[in-house]
Amino acid sequence: MTKPPEPAPDESSRRLTGDVLVVGAGVTGIYQLYRAREAGFSAQLVEAGDGVGGTWYWNRYPGARFDSESYTYAYLFSKELFDEWEWPEVFAEQPETERYLNHVVDRFDLRRHMRLGTSVTSATYDEQSATWTVVTDDGSELRTRFLVAATGVLSVPFFPDVPGREDFRGDSYHTGLWPETPVDFVGKRVAVIGTGSSGVQIIPVIADQVASLTVYQRSANWCTPLNNAPITPEEQAQLRAGFEAMREVLNTSVAGFLHPAHDRTASDDSEEERRAFFEKMWNSPGFSKLSSNYTDLLFNDAANAEWCEFIAQKIRNIVEDPALAEQLIPKDHRFGEKRPPFVTGYYEAFNKPNVSLVDLKETPLVRINERGIETTEGERQFDIVVWATGFDFGTGALMRMGIRGRDGLALNEHWADGPKTFLGVQTTGFPNFFFPGGPHAAAGNNPRYNGDQVDFSTDALTYVRDHGYDVIEVDAAAEDKWTAMVDRGAVDAPFGEKSYFFGTNVPGKPRKYLLNSGGRPKLFKEIEKVIRSDYKSFRLSRSSDGGDRRQG
Ligand code: NA7
Numbered sequence: 001m002t003k004p005p006e007p008a009p010d011e012s013s014r015r016l017t018g019d020v021l022v023v024g025a026g027v028t029g030i031y032q033l034y035r036a037r038e039a040g041f042s043a044q045l046v047e048a049g050d051g052v053g054g055t056w057y058w059n060r061y062p063g064a065r066f067d068s069e070s071y072t073y074a075y076l077f078s079k080e081l082f083d084e085w086e087w088p089e090v091f092a093e094q095p096e097t098e099r100y101l102n103h104v105v106d107r108f109d110l111r112r113h114m115r116l117g118t119s120v121t122s123a124t125y126d127e128q129s130a131t132w133t134v135v136t137d138d139g140s141e142l143r144t145r146f147l148v149a150a151t152g153v154l155s156v157p158f159f160p161d162v163p164g165r166e167d168f169r170g171d172s173y174h175t176g177l178w179p180e181t182p183v184d185f186v187g188k189r190v191a192v193i194g195t196g197s198s199g200v201q202i203i204p205v206i207a208d209q210v211a212s213l214t215v216y217q218r219s220a221n222w223c224t225p226l227n228n229a230p231i232t233p234e235e236q237a238q239l240r241a242g243f244e245a246m247r248e249v250l251n252t253s254v255a256g257f258l259h260p261a262h263d264r265t266a267s268d269d270s271e272e273e274r275r276a277f278f279e280k281m282w283n284s285p286g287f288s289k290l291s292s293n294y295t296d297l298l299f300n301d302a303a304n305a306e307w308c309e310f311i312a313q314k315i316r317n318i319v320e321d322p323a324l325a326e327q328l329i330p331k332d333h334r335f336g337e338k339r340p341p342f343v344t345g346y347y348e349a350f351n352k353p354n355v356s357l358v359d360l361k362e363t364p365l366v367r368i369n370e371r372g373i374e375t376t377e378g379e380r381q382f383d384i385v386v387w388a389t390g391f392d393f394g395t396g397a398l399m400r401m402g403i404r405g406r407d408g409l410a411l412n413e414h415w416a417d418g419p420k421t422f423l424g425v426q427t428t429g430f431p432n433f434f435f436p437g438g439p440h441a442a443a444g445n446n447p448r449y450n451g452d453q454v455d456f457s458t459d460a461l462t463y464v465r466d467h468g469y470d471v472i473e474v475d476a477a478a479e480d481k482w483t484a485m486v487d488r489g490a491v492d493a494p495f496g497e498k499s500y501f502f503g504t505n506v507p508g509k510p511r512k513y514l515l516n517s518g519g520r521p522k523l524f525k526e527i528e529k530v531i532r533s534d535y536k537s538f539r540l541s542r543s544s545d546g547g548d549r550r551q552g
Helices: 027-038 079-084 094-107 197-206 233-241 243-252 271-282 301-318 322-328 446-466 476-490 519-532
Strands: 017-023 043-046 120-126 131-136 141-149 171-174 189-193 212-217 355-359 365-368 372-375 378-381 384-387 471-474 538-541
Touching: 017 027, 017 131, 017 446, 027 043, 027 094, 027 141, 027 446, 043 141, 079 243, 189 197, 189 372, 197 212, 212 372, 233 243, 271 301, 301 322, 322 355, 446 471, 446 519, 471 476
Parallel strands: 017 043, 017 141, 171 384, 189 212, 189 384, 212 355
Antiparallel strands: 120 131, 131 141, 365 372, 372 378, 471 538
């Protein structure tokens, strides 16, 4: 029998020409692909990972889990989807979330529109045809009318520039680039560098498996209990019955959380009442300690200091070694000045005889060598080093995609002094380019405000198409105004300049606020204005005549 001829290379898969190309199969990108297809666009998606999930694909380190309630983080666009998925815990662990996102992709038949394991190396706008040419690392060239980068804010892992990092002969992992094959910690000498949300999640989970665990802490964080719990069948039923009401709260709340705001300032209560209230907060789930705490907690120094002292006392009560407890109590920032981590058994882990802390403020890192880590205290040897050192937040992924807009303008140049955006979705000079869930988005429960931005971007594309245009670009004046609003608000933002929300964790990065300091209410207000004014803040045109029909 003769061998059948090799199939001809599928040109359509090598060189797609579609309306919308989405980059990134995280929570935002999956929803964007769904919305674009529902709106009748031919839409494709490329994703660097070999699986879908974005953050929930890459951050598969032991202990990774939500600190937003699972059902509030999930998609809310389909009641059927909500009804058929049962979150086993209030705060689901990473594998469950990855399963959920895969379920969504299959349920809405999105996988066949996705190309996984494919990274974008450049994206160039062609003014003549008003299209984007996107080149990927497998050499493919994809041409699309609209480019939507749903590349996330926490997607580029940051490694500090410690001398000798490459010399280490053991195994090194970054929490944000965790391998699919589980890492065997049993009996190993392990170092964890970094005590942000990721570090404090992995530490208690691996502490029991390892021979020794050394935590390298540069700054202590205000960690409070996550207070996770299983969701009982009765609670599942209640969640389903209350879906519409919950959706209403989540879709309109300032930070996308369910937790109601408190109605009192700290000074409305006596000292005794404040103690009782702080105890209630300590025992409350996740972010309620931020969103349901005293209304002046983040702005009243005395109230904040009292809450911090309450947490410090809790740490002293948990950690048996008093000197170690003091090292674990932050001295350099207030509660809420950085993104607070929520933990399960974190402080307790330091009571185990195999767990120790190296305080890098007292004994700074000197270098990594082939055996382990040197600080001014001396050398410690390891089999595994875990880098829990965070991300190039907000702009990291967009600045690495080789994006060039009109007249060859590089996004890196346009944003050399920090991002400039309108609504955190578009930037001037880059027509037909959207980046929902990127810099200048709101702050809070990510899928909620990222979803607002996907909805807005999809509605804008639909408007453009339905009105006979094929080019949309935000006006410089609208961009300037939104960016000025973000910068002005940043001065009073609860998150201080020590927080990675200002990019301060990455040397050389401009110190600019990367969230939307106007919050979700400002985003809603501005979106409403844009829609009411028939997209007046944008220039709409046709590539063939090159002019704005509305102005002609
Ligand atoms: P974070 O919160 O940025 O934490 C990074 C940690 O790494 C933090 O403790 C840093 O200490 C530490 N770090 C950074 N650079 C160094 C150097 N050079 N030496 C020692 N230690 C260092 O990242 P995560 O991954 O934990 O969390 C990110 C988000 O993911 C989180 O907010 C959630 O939204 C999910 P520092 O505090 O800067 O002194």
